[in-house]
Amino acid sequence: MSTPVVEVTNLEKHFSVRRGLMRREAVRVRAVDGVSFSIARGETLCLVGESGCGKSTVGKLVLRLIQPTGGAVRLEDIDVTHLGEDELRQHRRRMQMVFQDPYSSLNPKLIAETIVAEPIENFESLSASARKARVAGLLERVGLRADAMRRYPFEFSGGQRQRLAIARALAVNPSLVVADEPVSALDVSVQAQVLNLLMDLQEELKLAYLFISHDLGVVEHIGHRIAVMYLGRIVEIAGKEAIFNEPLHPYSQALITAAPVPDPRFKRERLLIEGDVPSPMNPPSGCHFHTRCPFAMPRCRGESPQLREVVPGHFVACHLREDGYRGPLPRPAG
Numbered sequence: 001m002s003t004p005v006v007e008v009t010n011l012e013k014h015f016s017v018r019r020g021l022m023r024r025e026a027v028r029v030r031a032v033d034g035v036s037f038s039i040a041r042g043e044t045l046c047l048v049g050e051s052g053c054g055k056s057t058v059g060k061l062v063l064r065l066i067q068p069t070g071g072a073v074r075l076e077d078i079d080v081t082h083l084g085e086d087e088l089r090q091h092r093r094r095m096q097m098v099f100q101d102p103y104s105s106l107n108p109k110l111i112a113e114t115i116v117a118e119p120i121e122n123f124e125s126l127s128a129s130a131r132k133a134r135v136a137g138l139l140e141r142v143g144l145r146a147d148a149m150r151r152y153p154f155e156f157s158g159g160q161r162q163r164l165a166i167a168r169a170l171a172v173n174p175s176l177v178v179a180d181e182p183v184s185a186l187d188v189s190v191q192a193q194v195l196n197l198l199m200d201l202q203e204e205l206k207l208a209y210l211f212i213s214h215d216l217g218v219v220e221h222i223g224h225r226i227a228v229m230y231l232g233r234i235v236e237i238a239g240k241e242a243i244f245n246e247p248l249h250p251y252s253q254a255l256i257t258a259a260p261v262p263d264p265r266f267k268r269e270r271l272l273i274e275g276d277v278p279s280p281m282n283p284p285s286g287c288h289f290h291t292r293c294p295f296a297m298p299r300c301r302g303e304s305p306q307l308r309e310v311v312p313g314h315f316v317a318c319h320l321r322e323d324g325y326r327g328p329l330p331r332p333a334g
């Protein structure tokens with residue numbers, strides 16, 4: 001098996017909440033708590049979960065935009081977890097990001113040519129004409145006309161701005177792109193065009209994508225594998241078909257069965273969960289999901305379930321699945 005583009009092992013990010021005159025640590029928030037996954041060339045791993053589950057923090061940790069508290073991030077042959085700024089800079093070109101809001105992620109004072117040329121200037125010494133030709137090629141590749149070069153971000157539509165942001169991300173030939181809700185700010189009619197563009201580019205350039213989204217319809221369109229997060233932990237990770245057709249964790253079941261289906265004749269039996277996501281400042285003991293899980297048992301309050309491979313390639317963190325059981329879950333008596 002080839003080396004993954006990115007391999008994340010037991011990644012942690014803890015934030016201290018300080019209070020009082022002495023600014024002593026009052027609470028330690030485990031925003032990301034032991035997350036592991038890998039992504040192969042040409043593969044899209046989607047991170048899904050409710051707002052505040054830590055998925056965007058994972059994206060920033062992988063790119064080393066913030067420093068992990070623990071764990072490791074390996075980018076192809078290099079462990080980038082503890083690289084200093086100078087060394088990290090050399091590897092930054094291999095990992096790029098596409099943000100949710102293309103307007104605020106693009107400098108409004110720069111024309112498109114300068115925006116896309118900037119990362120090239122940072123990493124390569126090309127002549128002005130070669131750089132211009134590269135930018136023109138990139139703009140054309142993302143579906144923008146050559147005359148887009150002289151335009152400012154405000155002169156583009158939302159979808160065109162996201163195409164421009166994608167061109168900038170690809171300018172330095174990365175192997176990994178982290179896309180954090182890249183289509184959620186776009187009109188539904190434009191979302192599919194941008195998703196299809198990302199998929200075409202992946203096919204052509206064999207890019208690895210870490211795709212962060214709360215929208216299961218989007219994830220079903222673009223993902224190869226899905227990781228479901230809840231309060232800083234991955235509770236289930238598997239291929240897209242397995243997650244959508246046979247989700248095994250109760251939280252994944254609730255998410256999937258709550259998502260609208262395109263064919264109104266097809267109805268899924270819905271698993272209802274109650275209440276809001278608990279605060280990460282004070283997460284429930286044991287299995288973080290036990291306060292909302294309809295199948296919770298006394299054991300779930302005291303013991304955190306490990307992420308185990310229930311069937312090949314399908315990992316679940318639930319006590320009721322640890323012996324490989326894949327059937328319907330029993331509700332506790334009373």
Ligand code: SF4
Binds near residue numbers: 287291318
């Ligand atoms: Fe529910 Fe217990 Fe499984 Fe957690 S470990 S998902 S609380 S049954």
